[in-house]
Amino acid sequence: MAQEKSKPKNGVTAKDVKKIAKLSRLHVEADRLEPIAEDLNGILGWIEQLAEVDVEGVEPMTSAVDMAAPLRADNVSDGGKRDDVLKNAPKSDDGFFVVPRSVE
Amino acid sequence: MFIAPRVADEKDWIVTDTGPWEIIIGLEVHAQVASKSKLFSGSATGYGSAPNTQVSLVDAGMPGMLPVVNEFCIEQAVKTGYGLNAKINLFSRFDRKNYFYVDLPQGYQISQFEHPIVGEGEIEILPIDGDGNVGEPVTVGIERLHLEQDAGKSVHDLSPDETYVDLNRCGVALMEIVSKPDMRTPEEASAYVEKLRGIVRALGTCDGDMEKGNLRADVNVSVRRPGGELGTRCEIKNVNSMRFIRQAINFEARRHIDIIEAGGEIDQETRLFDSVKGETRTMRSKEDAHDYRYFPDPDLLPIKLEQSFVDKIKANLPEMPDVRKARFMSDYGLPEYDARILTSDKTKADFYEVVAKGRDPKIASNWTMVEFFGALNKSGLELEDSLVSADALGCLIDRILDDTISGKIAKGVFEKMFAGEGTADEIIERDGLKQVTDMGTIEAMVDKVIADNAGQAEKAKENPKLLGFFVGQVMKASQGKANPQAVNKILREKLGL
Numbered sequence: 001m002a003q004e005k006s007k008p009k010n011g012v013t014a015k016d017v018k019k020i021a022k023l024s025r026l027h028v029e030a031d032r033l034e035p036i037a038e039d040l041n042g043i044l045g046w047i048e049q050l051a052e053v054d055v056e057g058v059e060p061m062t063s064a065v066d067m068a069a070p071l072r073a074d075n076v077s078d079g080g081k082r083d084d085v086l087k088n089a090p091k092s093d094d095g096f097f098v099v100p101r102s103v104e
Numbered sequence: 105m106f107i108a109p110r111v112a113d114e115k116d117w118i119v120t121d122t123g124p125w126e127i128i129i130g131l132e133v134h135a136q137v138a139s140k141s142k143l144f145s146g147s148a149t150g151y152g153s154a155p156n157t158q159v160s161l162v163d164a165g166m167p168g169m170l171p172v173v174n175e176f177c178i179e180q181a182v183k184t185g186y187g188l189n190a191k192i193n194l195f196s197r198f199d200r201k202n203y204f205y206v207d208l209p210q211g212y213q214i215s216q217f218e219h220p221i222v223g224e225g226e227i228e229i230l231p232i233d234g235d236g237n238v239g240e241p242v243t244v245g246i247e248r249l250h251l252e253q254d255a256g257k258s259v260h261d262l263s264p265d266e267t268y269v270d271l272n273r274c275g276v277a278l279m280e281i282v283s284k285p286d287m288r289t290p291e292e293a294s295a296y297v298e299k300l301r302g303i304v305r306a307l308g309t310c311d312g313d314m315e316k317g318n319l320r321a322d323v324n325v326s327v328r329r330p331g332g333e334l335g336t337r338c339e340i341k342n343v344n345s346m347r348f349i350r351q352a353i354n355f356e357a358r359r360h361i362d363i364i365e366a367g368g369e370i371d372q373e374t375r376l377f378d379s380v381k382g383e384t385r386t387m388r389s390k391e392d393a394h395d396y397r398y399f400p401d402p403d404l405l406p407i408k409l410e411q412s413f414v415d416k417i418k419a420n421l422p423e424m425p426d427v428r429k430a431r432f433m434s435d436y437g438l439p440e441y442d443a444r445i446l447t448s449d450k451t452k453a454d455f456y457e458v459v460a461k462g463r464d465p466k467i468a469s470n471w472t473m474v475e476f477f478g479a480l481n482k483s484g485l486e487l488e489d490s491l492v493s494a495d496a497l498g499c500l501i502d503r504i505l506d507d508t509i510s511g512k513i514a515k516g517v518f519e520k521m522f523a524g525e526g527t528a529d530e531i532i533e534r535d536g537l538k539q540v541t542d543m544g545t546i547e548a549m550v551d552k553v554i555a556d557n558a559g560q561a562e563k564a565k566e567n568p569k570l571l572g573f574f575v576g577q578v579m580k581a582s583q584g585k586a587n588p589q590a591v592n593k594i595l596r597e598k599l600g601l
Contacts, residue, residue, distance in 0.1 A: 023202070065405070068408035069173050069405035069408075070172065074176030074177070075140065076146055076148045079146070096270055097269040098269075102205070102267045
């Protein structure tokens with residue numbers, strides 16, 4: 001059966017796009033919200049086809065390799081590179097990063 | 105599902121014109137893991153270093169840097185889990201909690217959302233009211249314990265229109281311990297934090313230093329009619345003392361009741377406690393709240409612990425405060441009060457056990473609690489910084505028990521020891537405080553006092569209460585050095601009592 005370009009069940013709206021953009025600190029022009037929502041819904045609909053696969057009894061896979069995280073011993077082996085750390089900062093002073101005021 | 109079946113005791117209800125209310129409290133305690141290096145990098149964790157000197161490129165969120173888990177932090181979380189009588193999850197995983205803030209260079213905090221390392225547990229607390237009355241024990245459920253990274257520190261007072269950021273703390277391992285909403289009074293909440301502090305200190309997994317922020321609590325408060333429908337809760341962030349926890353809860357509960365009674369609604373929001381004004385105020389607006397878009401951190405594989413690894417930790421757990429308290433009561437015969445105070449903190453309990461070794465346990469307890477802890481409180485010193493060691497206090501007690509000095513003189517000697525003037529023996533020798541036990545010498549002093557107060561001596565036969573006056577005079581004449589029992593005995597004989 002030919003699938004038409006499906007709309008996902010809980011598709012995103014222009015309002016959702018606005019919110020996600022804000023949370024991600026991305027500027028999106030008002031007239032772009034609707035087209036982006038449409039694009040995203042297209043992607044979501046395509047991804048949703050995965051739901052057709054029967055995964056009964058299959059454990060969710062969270063990484064591509066089946067192994068546990070390697071652990072390291074609790075030793076101080078890094079740090080002490082303040083100048084490197086601050087090198088790319090637009091502004092620093094007295095060893096601190098300096099940014100626009102974050103509270104009123 | 106958020107349920108709170110327990111109803112507060114009637115005495116703990118807040119009764120207003122509209123009827124009774126009860127407070128529902130749950131806590132999220134952040135305990136900094138006592139590790140040398142950070143959770144995902146080899147930078148140091150020490151407090152008070154120059155800004156940004158304990159920062160690696162991982163901590164600074166530089167592109168391409170990968171986190172590697174600190175095994176010691178995993179062990180401490182498991183250990184603490186056992187201390188909370190909780191389920192240890194052999195499988196756990198790190199997730200990204202996404203938000204933007206100036207002290208979080210990655211743009212996300214690595215935390216554990218879906219699969220925490222420790223699951224449900226419970227601890228028992230003893231709430232104590234402002235007058236020191238001990239209430240009924242309350243069982244507080246633990247929802248979970250998970251590991252996460254701390255953020256950096258923002259400094260707002262170095263420039264009027266800028267924020268200074270120090271990332272030294274960024275990436276330090278925290279154990280977030282989430283309680284169930286099982287507390288009903290401010291005293292229960294602070295007793296719970298006190299208990300947690302005692303547990304992590306006994307285990308050595310966190311130093312519990314609240315002043316440095318190494319142990320801090322987010323307090324969730326709501327109100328409801330007793331046993332009724334739950335109200336909307338507010339979260340008060342980063343409260344860092346037992347007293348502030350109680351103040352913040354009292355203020356917040358009153359605020360909720362006032363709003364509801366005026367016909368208003370509570371906004372679910374994050375609030376800040378202002379310790380100067382003793383009030384809470386809005387911190388973040390609702391629209392941004394709790395939309396962290398968690399997802400599994402693709403840079404980190406899941407944590408899979410071997411049963412043998414956690415068994416080994418369990419087998420090597422130190423004695424927990426509750427067990428130690430029971431032992432102090434049974435082995436030393438101490439009253440509940442003494443045992444509770446002494447075992448509330450590991451260093452205190454360790455100190456006491458040295459003092460009590462080979463000595464009368466109750467005398468050792470009195471001297472440790474009344475004189476020693478009293479002096480610590482007064483001076484604001486921590487036990488670790490005191491100039492009086494447990495052995496030195498023990499020697500002072502020995503000098504009372506062998507009649508070298510009286511208990512009263514001993515208090516003066518202790519003050520001098522606390523001020524760093526030397527050992528008990530040195531001070532007794534230097535100041536000539538050795539008790540006079542020679543009967544002849546005491547008799548001579550008694551005779552002189554009776555001769556000087558002949559009139560009173562006559563009356564004493566009729567009024568035995570005057571004995572106290574004579575004892576006082578003799579002790580004064582001896583500068584407190586006469587053995588009080590001997591003085592009493594000789595006076596009674598001479599006065600014919």
